[in-house]
Amino acid sequence: xxxxxxxxxxxxxxxxxxxxxxxxxxxxxxxxxxxxxxxxxxxxxxxxxxxxxxxxxxxxxxxxxxxxxxxxxxxxxxxxxxxxxxxxxxxxxxxxxxxxxxxxxxxxxxxxxxxxxxxxxxxxxxxxxxxxxxxxxxxxxxxxxxxxxxxxxxxxxxxxxxxxxxxxxxxxxxxxxxxxxxxxxxxxxxxxxxxxxxxxxxxxxxxxxxxxxxxxxxxxxxxxxxxxxxxxxxxxxxxxxxxxxxxxxxxxxxxxxxxxxxxxxxxxxxxxxxxxxxxxxxxxxxxxxxxxxxxxxxxxxxxxxxxxxxx
Amino acid sequence: xxxxxxxxxxxxxxxxxxxxxxxxxxxxxxxxxxxxxxxxxxxxxxxxxxxxxxxxxxxxxxxxxxxxxxxxxxxxxxxxxxxxxxxxxxxxxxxxxxxxxxxxxxxxxxxxxxxxxxxxxxxxxxxxxxxxxxxxxxxxxxxxxxxxxxxxxxxxxxxxxxxxxxxxxxxxxxxxxxxxxxxxxxxxxxxxxxxxxxxxxxxxxxxxxxxxxxxxxxxxxxxxxxxxxxxxxxxxxxxxxxxxxxxxxxxxxxxxxxxxxxxxxxxxxxxxxxxxxxxxxxxxxxxxxxxxxxxxxxxxxxxxxxxxxxx
Numbered sequence: 105x106x107x108x109x110x111x112x113x114x115x116x117x118x119x120x121x122x123x124x125x126x127x128x129x130x131x132x133x134x135x136x137x138x139x140x141x142x143x144x145x146x147x148x149x150x151x152x153x154x155x156x157x158x159x160x161x162x163x164x165x166x167x168x169x170x171x172x173x174x175x176x177x178x179x180x181x182x183x184x185x186x187x188x189x190x191x192x193x194x195x196x197x198x199x200x201x202x203x204x205x206x207x208x209x210x211x212x213x214x215x216x217x218x219x220x221x222x223x224x225x226x227x228x229x230x231x232x233x234x235x236x237x238x239x240x241x242x243x244x245x246x247x248x249x250x251x252x253x254x255x256x257x258x259x260x261x262x263x264x265x266x267x268x269x270x271x272x273x274x275x276x277x278x279x280x281x282x283x284x285x286x287x288x289x290x291x292x293x294x295x296x297x298x299x300x301x302x303x304x305x306x307x308x309x310x311x312x313x314x315x316x317x318x319x320x321x322x323x324x325x326x327x328x329x330x331x332x333x334x335x336x337x338x339x340x341x342x343x344x345x346x347x348x349x350x351x352x353x354x355x356x357x358x359x360x361x362x363x364x365x366x367x368x369x370x371x372x373x374x375x376x377x378x379x380x381x382x383x384x385x386x387x388x389x390x391x392x393x394x395x396x397x398x399x400x401x402x403x404x405x406x407x408x409x410x411x412x413x414x415x
Numbered sequence: 416x417x418x419x420x421x422x423x424x425x426x427x428x429x430x431x432x433x434x435x436x437x438x439x440x441x442x443x444x445x446x447x448x449x450x451x452x453x454x455x456x457x458x459x460x461x462x463x464x465x466x467x468x469x470x471x472x473x474x475x476x477x478x479x480x481x482x483x484x485x486x487x488x489x490x491x492x493x494x495x496x497x498x499x500x501x502x503x504x505x506x507x508x509x510x511x512x513x514x515x516x517x518x519x520x521x522x523x524x525x526x527x528x529x530x531x532x533x534x535x536x537x538x539x540x541x542x543x544x545x546x547x548x549x550x551x552x553x554x555x556x557x558x559x560x561x562x563x564x565x566x567x568x569x570x571x572x573x574x575x576x577x578x579x580x581x582x583x584x585x586x587x588x589x590x591x592x593x594x595x596x597x598x599x600x601x602x603x604x605x606x607x608x609x610x611x612x613x614x615x616x617x618x619x620x621x622x623x624x625x626x627x628x629x630x631x632x633x634x635x636x637x638x639x640x641x642x643x644x645x646x647x648x649x650x651x652x653x654x655x656x657x658x659x660x661x662x663x664x665x666x667x668x669x670x671x672x673x674x675x676x677x678x679x680x681x682x683x684x685x686x687x688x689x690x691x692x693x694x695x696x697x698x699x700x701x702x703x704x705x706x707x708x709x710x711x712x713x714x715x716x717x718x719x720x721x722x723x724x725x726x
Binding site for chain 1: 566567568569570571572599600601603604605630631632633634635636637639640641667671674677678681682683711712713715716719721722
């Protein structure tokens with residue numbers, strides 16, 4: 105008997121997984137990937153980023169990809185945006201979720217979008233206002249995504265108060281959800297718990313919190329468990345662990361969706377995801393992306409037969 | 416200011432890391448590896464296994480390796496043994512620790528050593544008696560190592576009671592320490608906590624417990640954190656994540672010592688280990704072992720500069 109999912113996973117391979125790749129993945133392959141992700145039962149898909157093509161060439165075809173993706177009715181299709189203009193494009197594309205990103209690290213924010221955190225929050229407020237002018241039916245959900253929440257490749261450790269302040273800023277500006285992103289993967293289990301608690305204290309109990317983890321230093325799943333321990337039930341993840349920081353070429357990318365789903369189900373939680381179908385996304389990726397970018401313990405080891413029969 | 420170590424790490428690359436390899440690592444390279452491990456400040460080294468060469472050809476040179484290893488005075492040199500005869504050889508070699516292994520899975524035990532658990536415990540008791548006849552000075556420490564404590568490739572899940580019973584058997588037979596080994600890497604954080612608690616209840620508070628983790632399914636560090644949460648401060652680990660189950664060729668091996676040490680230090684614990692020197696063991700291994708066997712996030716990503724400066 106299928107259980108109702110009690111952990112929500114947003115698949116980010118088509119966005120975070122692709123954005124730093126040195127090859128352009130053809131539009132058809134991106135669409136095929138999104139289809140396969142939806143077919144595996146994933147209910148939210150980060151399908152691309154509305155940024156200028158000269159900044160991220162990978163998303164030069166984002167309009168075409170989104171036009172295909174939003175046809176899926178079983179999944180919320182989301183897009184990352186760095187500013188109001190990106191959000192306008194996302195709304196026009198008919199997405200169901202907008203992830204508006206601001207770094208907790210002032211230096212990272214300036215490097216990333218050439219604006220201060222406060223200037224970015226102005227943009228976020230403008231997006232909120234624009235969304236509120238739309239009819240409720242079909243209005244995209246708005247997430248405030250806090251990048252570098254657990255460390256920054258420029259500043260190193262980030263003060264808890266800086267994350268708390270930005271979380272409060274997002275909450276006061278009307279975020280429907282707040283994401284805490286370990287952009288470069290420096291988080292540790294203790295830090296995850298601390299920052300989640302700080303954010304929760306600032307925003308109250310009504311706004312959902314999501315964790316976005318990278319496996320740079322091997323602590324991706326350990327950090328997910330830390331998140332579970334402090335009540336997190338919403339995670340970003342990427343099939344085959346796609347993604348990773350361009351400044352650390354060999355580094356692992358996002359926490360691996362397959363490994364995360366397997367772990368969650370093994371500890372008695374339910375994701376609503378068909379793991380065998382999810383594993384099939386590997387074939388699509390392998391046709392276009394070099395093997396060194398494709399990771400995942402479950403892909404290496406296979407799903408152990410002894411655990412299948414025990415399940 | 417150096418802090419006194421509060422987590423104890425036993426390096427098992429020279430034993431568990433090598434035993435399933437398809438190449439024979441030359442005796443000199445094994446000795447060089449052990450020297451480098453000791454030089455990095457690791458205070459306990461599992462340096463080989465006293466088994467018949469026809470069973471594990473890798474250890475055909477175990478006497479020569481041990482004769483070299485036991486010259487190290489800064490580290491306890493240990494050996495794994497499957498029976499009384501192996502323990503006799505280990506004692507003759509002058510080791511400081513004997514790891515006597517019995518599987519919690521009856522099927523695995525029969526497949527591994529062709530004896531029942533109870534027959535194995537008889538052997539363990541004989542080793543205890545032999546050790547007690549030695550002078551206290553120089554008497555090796557005796558660990559009862561429980562293999563397949565968190566799952567078995569034959570039986571799948573293992574009953575908690577079976578692990579508890581074996582832990583009690585070891586304790587009653589005079590084990591100085593008891594090891595809980597996730598031999599095939601099926602453990603999950605919740606299971607780690609449950610089994611540690613069951614074992615602790617059976618053996619009382621005086622006998623130290625050690626965790627031996629494999630990273631087959633990517634949960635190695637998550638399981639280590641679970642162990643920390645229930646009071647474990649003694650871990651086995653292998654540099655470059657050497658090791659792994661011969662029945663899952665692509666599977667990851669032991670939890671990676673470098674990654675584990677980095678995580679422990681990042682969460683405020685102290686290992687007494689020099690991470691930079693530990694990382695240098697990679698070069699020794701790379702000369703003899705295929706790259707696909709050498710893993711580790713820290714080796715791929717490098718130690719982040721931003722975290723070094725923040726430390």
